[in-house]
Amino acid sequence: MKLYIQGVNDERLHRPIQLIANLFFEEAELCFQANPNQTLTLAFQIEIQELLNVEVVMTSEIGRNYSSSYTAKRVQGDDKEQLRQIKQAVSRVMLTVLQEYTGIVQKWGILTGVRPTKLIHRKNIDGIKMEIAHQQLKEEHLITDEKINLMERIVKRQLAVVPDLYELRDEVSIYIGIPFCPTKCAYCTFPAYAINGRQGSVHSFLGGLHYEIQKVGQWLKENNVKITTIYFGGGTPTSISAQEMDLLYEEMHRSFSDIDKIREITVEAGRPDTITPEKIDILKKWKIDRISINPQSYTQETLKAIGRHHTVDETINKFKLARDMGMSNINMDLIIGLPGEGLDEFANSLEETKKLMPESLTVHTLSFKRASEMTKNKQKYKVAERDEVEEMMNLAQQWTTTNGYEPYYLYRQKNILGNLENVGYSVPGKESIYNIMIMEEMQTIIGIGCGAASKFIHPISGKISHFANPKDPKSYNEGYKEYTDKKLNILTELFRKNRTF
Secondary structure, eight states, X not given: XXXXXXXXXXXXXXXXXXXXXXXXXXXXXXEOSOOTTOOSEEEEEXXXXXXXXXXXXXXXXXXXXXXXXXXXXXXXXXHHHHHHHHHHHHHHHHHHHXXXXXXXXXXXXXXXXXXTHHHHHHHHHTTOOHHHHHHHHHHHHOOOHHHHHHHHHHHHHHHHHOTTGGGOTTSEEEEEEEOEESSOOXXXXXXXXXXXXXXXXXXXXXXXXXXXXXXXXXXXXXXXXXXXXXXXXXXXXGGSOHHHHHHHHHHHHHHSSSXXXXXXXXXXXXXXXXXXXXXXXXXXXXXXXXXXXXXXXXXXXXXXXXTOOSOHHHHHHHHHHHHHTXXXXXXXXXXXXOTTOOHHHHHHHHHHHHHHOOSEEEEEEOBOOTTSHHHHTGGGOOOXXXXXXXXXXXXXXXXXXXXXXXXXXXXXXXXXXXXXXXXXXXXXXXXXXXXHHHHHTOSEEEEEETTOEEEEEOXXXXXXXXXXXXXXXXXXXXHHHHHHHHHHHHHHHHHHHHOOO
């Protein structure tokens, strides 16, 4: 879909216009020039004096006009804050005319960010009452009551789970990335390499990983920085052998102090085909009882289509094995909108989940990630229409409520089907604290391992900076000492000068 945009000379406004267009059209092409046919044109008028006035008139292919305007008192502040106000106004008027033109209501309004619940947390920190925050979000971002209510439920749950959430900037959480899987899923863009035939690379990688854990642990001890949570992700951390897992968790206990006081340790065992009795014994040995066993779907044809080489029966059997061996906090993931799946297939996945009743269930909406196999070959993968995807999400919400689960974290992605969201549900008391910490960005997350991204939160200002390890094992193996040193230098600069106590 080609849209002609007129009256927008400031290139800094091009991106918000593109983001709003993407909400309505799968392949929106913007042309900031005159339209030779005078159709599908959005003509903006932006005036900034005492008041900010933004108006847009859209001319459709049949010559019908749609218009919207927005007027507000010009904000006082620096250029950055004024630009933010203009971007928001431009997004509002564009969203309004495209909703009228297409008949599609965007329940998240102009919001295109990944972490919507941060908006409510900020208002909480500023002392704004929930009902006032609700009204402000509705007016500022055009978010519907339905989505704001979901955000409010999640924030209340998070503060019940982590009452000191706003006071944890002097602590850190740890993410440990292991970049190997049995096979690469078609929708995946995480650092994940098929492990077969890579044993030499695995050994080299684990050597670097142990080094990083040792050095980070030493720095944390020397600077008296506590760890809130540890999360082993990837890839699939249970792709490595039971012996390699044992040595890795032993290194974790040796390098990190007060391990028994860490609130939570999670290991993604997402691929059922990597789970064995020996590996579960190792998890139990090191007192790790929160794991993920991810079916994604309970339709065998779907698993084959997306490149997961395990069976539905294997998912069920490995879940029962883990449960029988004493694993008492198991998460499962389902994905809405996988190729070839509609409401019936998703309803079946929920019914199969009910037979197992994991402690938590994360419901993802399929996102076409730029580098994934699925995005590169879209013609091969037929997915459900927008209305059916939304029906599936509604079914998930009803099912979780009926079965005693509460939503406790939420995030969104670019190119997500139906412009929806991913929601983590849990029975009370089994929420993942790490998921809350990574989504709400209240503390530094130190990324260790291949493809692991560190997110540094300034202890006083809250300013966020990033540092990422390389995604491929070869580059990681060649430079892990250099990356470790750089990370520790950033931590030193951040914590030694800026701690709040």
